[in-house]
Amino acid sequence: MVSNNLTSKRITVFAGHYGSGKTNIAVNYAIYLNDLGNKTVIADLDIVNPYFRTKDSEKILKDKGIKLISSEYANTNVDVPALPAETYSVFADKDCKGVLDVGGDDRGALALGRYVPLILEENDYEMLFVINKHRFMTGTPEGTIEIMKEIEDACGLKFTGIVNNSNIGEETTVETVVSSMEYAKNVSQLSGLPIKMTTVWDAIYDKAKEEIEENLFPLKMYVKQSWLKERDE
Amino acid sequence: MSEKVLMKGNEALAEAAIMAGCHHYFGYPITPQTEVAAYMAKRMPKIDGGVFLQAESEIAAINMVIGVAATGKRVMTSSSSPGISLKSEGLSYLAGCDLPALVVNVQRGGPGLGGIQPSQSDYFQATRGAGHGDFHTLVLAPNSVQEMVDMVFKGFDLAEKYRIPAMILSDGTMGQMMEPVSLDMGEIKEYDKSWALTGTKGERKPNIVNSLFLEASELEKFNFERFERYKQIEENEAMYEEYRMEDAEICVVAFGVASRVSQNAIDEARKQGIKVGMIRPITLWPFPKKVLNAAADKVKAFISVELSMGQMIEDIELAIRCKKPVELCNRVGGMIPSTAEVLEKIKEVNGGVK
Structure with missing residues (x-):
């Protein structure tokens, strides 16, 4: 699991390359915070991708009592890059723990920019850079750093840590995660940012735990798509 | 690799x-x-x-x-x-x-x-x-x-x-x-x-790329x-994939995302003892007519699973010369059929043609 140092922060921002796994991590992390007894709010700031949204997890979030702030237009045919005014409540309500799910790349991070003054003013946040070695554009530490800088420039907020979400979809094994650690450490060295979390599917969490001791965070897949292959477990 | x-x-x-x-x-x-x-x-x-x-x-x-x-x-x-x-x-x-x-x-x-x-x-x-x-x-x-x-x-x-x-x-x-x-x-x-x-480079006659022909007979020739x-x-060049067709009595035809949902439905139907398989066209033109026509001599019925009001179904009927009934299972407007909906259709067709 992750350190107290991370969960004690009031705002946690997840940003990164397009398709790096931000939404799923943000949903899992919000549920984790909530299960620790925190009043938790998750806000979807993605104005880039009209598919695969935080809103897909609406039911589980509601069941857990987690407040979801999402565009009224998410998952509809209205392809409008609009964010609800309610998003400001995350910054106004200091009793809650806020999780921000930011859109991919610099284009997605642009929307975060308008909330950055509030985040800096309160100064109780983590801004986590989600990385995956097996994504084509972030296959090398140098390419990953390039995207990191583009995001920071776009939103005006600096990252404070890294989430190593290296995976290869259904074919991910413990070995996939273990062998990605060197890449993550290289990104960490080049950026000067600590690895605050390494994610792994909950099905292989116990095995991975034997190899990776620090900050291993299990992920559940809360949304099941009908076109995914049925798995015999 | x-x-x-x-x-x-x-x-x-x-x-x-x-x-x-x-x-x-x-x-x-x-x-x-x-x-x-x-x-x-x-x-x-x-x-x-x-x-x-x-x-x-x-x-x-x-x-x-x-x-x-x-x-x-x-x-x-x-x-x-x-x-x-x-x-x-x-x-x-x-x-x-x-x-x-x-x-x-x-x-x-x-x-x-x-x-x-x-x-x-x-x-x-x-x-x-x-x-x-x-x-x-x-x-x-x-x-x-x-x-x-x-x-x-x-x-x-x-x-x-x-x-x-x-x-x-x-x-x-x-x-x-x-x-x-x-x-x-x-x-x-x-x-x-x-x-x-x-x-x-002054070394050959110029090539001409054009779709205009002044003579009707020339256009006809082309x-x-x-x-x-x-x-x-x-x-x-027709390409297709067969799935669990060996002893199939019902043949699902689907392409793209519809074939992925159908595959899950077929696996479930097989567990329930229904002999169903799938022919998945990979090329839509040319349409894999031969394999479908051959299948029509073995199966009782076809099901076309589509995210449309029923378009490919016409090509299936043409390919099999209407030898067997072809049922439609569809969702439209941005909706995707669920595994349960396809399974329900398979069961319905299985009951109907016994």
Whole structure:
């Protein structure tokens, strides 16, 4: 699991390359915070991708009592890059723990920019850079750093840590995660940012735990798509 | 085998095209294909001689495609349903000029502006040539991100082999799904391109790429010749995949995302003792008529699972000469049939034809 140092922060921002796994991590992390007894709010700031949204997890979030702030237009045919005014409540309500799910790349991070003054003013946040070695554009530490800088420039907020979400979809094994650690450490060295979390599917969490001791965070897949292959477990 | 990477369908289309030697891309944004253009915008400047250009419209983009295709270089454009309608005139010109090119349609719901969620309702448009005049476009319908990559290679290859435009018929879901892929494609075949406009250097007669003919008899001759090539394509290039068809009494026919849902439904039906299988067309034109017609002699009925009001179903009926009943199982407007809905249809057909 992750350190107290991370969960004690009031705002946690997840940003990164397009398709790096931000939404799923943000949903899992919000549920984790909530299960620790925190009043938790998750806000979807993605104005880039009209598919695969935080809103897909609406039911589980509601069941857990987690407040979801999402565009009224998410998952509809209205392809409008609009964010609800309610998003400001995350910054106004200091009793809650806020999780921000930011859109991919610099284009997605642009929307975060308008909330950055509030985040800096309160100064109780983590801004986590989600990385995956097996994504084509972030296959090398140098390419990953390039995207990191583009995001920071776009939103005006600096990252404070890294989430190593290296995976290869259904074919991910413990070995996939273990062998990605060197890449993550290289990104960490080049950026000067600590690895605050390494994610792994909950099905292989116990095995991975034997190899990776620090900050291993299990992920559940809360949304099941009908076109995914049925798995015999 | 190179190491696998995790890619979205739309990204895989773009990267595979670059790897297949396509260094010219012309596009215009429309959901849900915009990532293809966005990816190309990021990657092309890093390729030696790579050109990415966002045109002022879909029509401009397809005409730029015609220009590059005439030089014999590999070229691609992509769009989503309404944008493909705009490109259809250009598709006809590509066919009339016998030019190879790759056009991608990441389908969304229609008609009109419709919606941005996935659909397969451009089946008729794609398989009937899309534009005016007598012509065909080779239509490939991948059902995984890996097959997306494979079909980009195949599409360019067949387009050049037969000098015809090829189309990848994808959809919003296929474009967004993320799966591991290998981009290791093997060699790119070289075809004769002595027809291409590459400059005569004063050493040969100029080539002419044109679809205008002043004599009706000459235009007729070109049409006949072109259809001789289409005959060869129909004979040699139909692709399909059979799934659990060995002893099947019911044959599901589905392509793209519908085939993935159908596969789960078939597995479930098999557990319940229903003998059902699937023939998945990978090429929609040429349509795999022979295998379907052969299956019609063995099975009791067919089920066409589509994200349309029933378009492919007509090709199935034609292919099997209406020898057996064909039922439709469909959702439209951006909805995807659930595994349970397909299973329910299989059970219904199984009961009905006992």
